[in-house]
Amino acid sequence: MLLEVEGLCVNYGHIEAIRDISFGVPEGTVTTLIGANGAGKTTTLKTVSGLRKVRAGSIRFEGKDITSIEPYNRVKLGISQSPEGRRCFIGMTVRENLEMGAFTRKDRKTAAYREDLDRVLGLFPRLDERIDQIAGTMSGGEQQMLAMGRALMSRPRLLLLDEPSMGLAPKLIQQIFSIITEINEQGTTVLLVEQNAAQALKRSHDAHILETGSIVRTGTGKELAGDPAVKAAYLGGDV
Amino acid sequence: MNFEFFFNNLPELTITGLAFGAIYALIALGYTMVYGVLQLINFAHSEVFMYGTFATLWTVIALNAADANGVKLIAILIVALFASMALSALIALALERVAYRRLIERDAPRLIALISAIGASFVLAELMGLRDRIAGWFGLDDDLSEYVGKARINNSMAGTLEKPRFDVGGVSISSIDIIVIVAAVGMMVLLDQFVRRSRLGKGIRATAQDPETASLMGVNPTRTIQVTFLIGGLMAGVAAFLYMLKIDTTKYDVGFLLGVKAFTAAVLGGIGNLRGALLGGLVLGVAENWGQALFGGEWRDVIAFVLLVLILLVRPTGLLGESLGKARA
Numbered sequence: 429m430l431l432e433v434e435g436l437c438v439n440y441g442h443i444e445a446i447r448d449i450s451f452g453v454p455e456g457t458v459t460t461l462i463g464a465n466g467a468g469k470t471t472t473l474k475t476v477s478g479l480r481k482v483r484a485g486s487i488r489f490e491g492k493d494i495t496s497i498e499p500y501n502r503v504k505l506g507i508s509q510s511p512e513g514r515r516c517f518i519g520m521t522v523r524e525n526l527e528m529g530a531f532t533r534k535d536r537k538t539a540a541y542r543e544d545l546d547r548v549l550g551l552f553p554r555l556d557e558r559i560d561q562i563a564g565t566m567s568g569g570e571q572q573m574l575a576m577g578r579a580l581m582s583r584p585r586l587l588l589l590d591e592p593s594m595g596l597a598p599k600l601i602q603q604i605f606s607i608i609t610e611i612n613e614q615g616t617t618v619l620l621v622e623q624n625a626a627q628a629l630k631r632s633h634d635a636h637i638l639e640t641g642s643i644v645r646t647g648t649g650k651e652l653a654g655d656p657a658v659k660a661a662y663l664g665g666d667v
Numbered sequence: 668m669n670f671e672f673f674f675n676n677l678p679e680l681t682i683t684g685l686a687f688g689a690i691y692a693l694i695a696l697g698y699t700m701v702y703g704v705l706q707l708i709n710f711a712h713s714e715v716f717m718y719g720t721f722a723t724l725w726t727v728i729a730l731n732a733a734d735a736n737g738v739k740l741i742a743i744l745i746v747a748l749f750a751s752m753a754l755s756a757l758i759a760l761a762l763e764r765v766a767y768r769r770l771i772e773r774d775a776p777r778l779i780a781l782i783s784a785i786g787a788s789f790v791l792a793e794l795m796g797l798r799d800r801i802a803g804w805f806g807l808d809d810d811l812s813e814y815v816g817k818a819r820i821n822n823s824m825a826g827t828l829e830k831p832r833f834d835v836g837g838v839s840i841s842s843i844d845i846i847v848i849v850a851a852v853g854m855m856v857l858l859d860q861f862v863r864r865s866r867l868g869k870g871i872r873a874t875a876q877d878p879e880t881a882s883l884m885g886v887n888p889t890r891t892i893q894v895t896f897l898i899g900g901l902m903a904g905v906a907a908f909l910y911m912l913k914i915d916t917t918k919y920d921v922g923f924l925l926g927v928k929a930f931t932a933a934v935l936g937g938i939g940n941l942r943g944a945l946l947g948g949l950v951l952g953v954a955e956n957w958g959q960a961l962f963g964g965e966w967r968d969v970i971a972f973v974l975l976v977l978i979l980l981v982r983p984t985g986l987l988g989e990s991l992g993k994a995r996a
């Protein structure tokens with residue numbers, strides 16, 4: 429297991445957003461969390477990246493306990509997040525945003541860095557075309573690509589994606605999902621949060637269903653996609 | 668209104684105004700950068716400047732600049748500049764640590780931090796204003812009072828420096844004014860480039876715009892805030908040194924008016940905006956000096972604030988608007 433979450437509880441004041449959840453993300457997989465609005469998906473990802481403190485439970489990454497490590501130090505360990513709502517640095521150019529993604533890297537002047545930049549720009553040719561554009565003036569879809577590209581620039585072992593398809597046109601959704609598969613095939617483990625359950629389940633190895641802060645179902649992507657109860661609750665007819 | 672005097676001396680009035688404005692601008696940087704990163708007005712920044720003026724004064728007196736000239740004098744002034752920058756930076760960092768860090772870490776409302784800032788400002792000013800008494804507690808009163816001057820009156824290094832003037836096409840220009848303007852503008856350009864291009868500078872801009880996402884990139888927020896205070900302190904130290912070159916005299920409460928003026932300059936240019944601080948400072952300095960020539964010295968501060976109100980009526984976000992986070996590279 430690359431990531432192991434055990435007995436995790438997270439509160440906002442008195443609200444229990446996450447109640448005792450445990451799951452793992454095996455190395456090399458795409459693992460997906462699906463669930464209704466407010467189920468606690470974002471909270472789970474934020475806790476993995478360190479933005480939220482745990483009330484109880486532990487998080488292990490590559491076997492090492494990282495529960496109390498600050499978020500800015502988790503990046504160095506190889507955890508990178510593309511946050512909900514993209515959160516690009518809107519006053520910076522595309523290039524500067526990508527450079528921010530590589531903030532912790534010491535090799536920014538080397539060929540290896542250049543190669544990673546080329547790889548990201550290869551995944552998202554649109555970013556290459558707009559490399560000197562101010563991020564705030566880009567479309568929602570372009571900003572989503574930038575947020576993902578930025579997260580890749582730290583060369584993460586584990587990439588956390590929070591609803592990358594949110595607000596995108598169907599064609600672009602297809603494209604984003606195939607890029608996620610491509611990223612995964614290039615060797616990055618992905619923990620994905622999605623509302624677009626049909627697409628997400630089709631492309632993930634493992635999946636967990638969250639309901640009001642608890643995991644209620646676990647299975648492979650295929651199993652859950654074919655499960656009648658899951659179909660009724662999350663796939664809402666065919667997509 | 669004294670139009671004749673004004674028009675006959677316009678070049679001189681403008682240059683002196685620019686020199687004052689450059690000093691305002693350097694102090695304004697501290698307000699504007701901290702505001703950009705924390706949305707907090709560091710009201711104690713005026714005291715950061717005040718300590719710099721004393722560091723300059725004491726260095727110049729201790730190293731006997733009055734008897735020096737040529738290379739030795741320049742060396743003494745460089746030492747004084749570094750002393751001023753060092754003390755100001757130290758005070759700025761101490762402020763961050765003592766007056767703000769706990770509040771920021773615990774997400775206290777900005778209003779609370781503001782009260783903390785005002786309190787810190789009084790404490791720092793009075794520590795300087797009561798320094799002879801504090802020295803007295805340690806039995807140092809007599810040794811020190813002669814050397815550092817009486818605490819609550821003007822302390823001057825006047826006479827230690829010659830300030831040659833030169834003539835350009837019939838306009839008499841003070842060499843000090845030119846040094847002040849060139850040094851201040853040079854520092855601003857350096858800082859601007861640092862914030863735009865360097866890795867640390869980008870970290871500051873990212874934190875100003877979205878601290879949470881910046882931390883996801885690996886930016887340590889506490890370190891970034893420290894660097895911001897450090898830069899503000901260093902710039903205030905340069906301002907303090909230049910101020911002493913120009914004015915010669917300081918006092919424990921010198922920071923108050925200078926601080927208010929610099930804060931005004933920052934707001935005038937667009938708080939949170941580095942280039943705005945420079946523009947705001949220069950505009951304010953020149954406007955004040957012109958106004959003083961036209962209406963008389965007692966109107967100087969009135970003009971500064973009337974100008975502020977007028978500009979904010981037309982452009983509520985200041986001349987250049989935009990914040991540090993949104994500032995375009």
Ligand SMILES: Nc1ncnc2c1ncn2[C@@H]1O[C@H](COP(=O)(O)OP(=O)(O)OP(=O)(O)O)[C@@H](O)[C@H]1O
Binds near residue numbers: 443445466470
């Ligand atoms: N900052 C906060 N303060 C208080 N409560 C919060 C906060 N953030 C989230 N919550 C609550 O925690 C619960 C889980 O929220 P979370 O954002 O993790 O849901 P989600 O599964 O990501 O939902 P969505 O699909 O709408 O993004 C919700 O009930 C939400 O109201």
Ligand SMILES: [Mg+2]
Binds near residue numbers: 469470
């Ligand atoms: Mg969410």
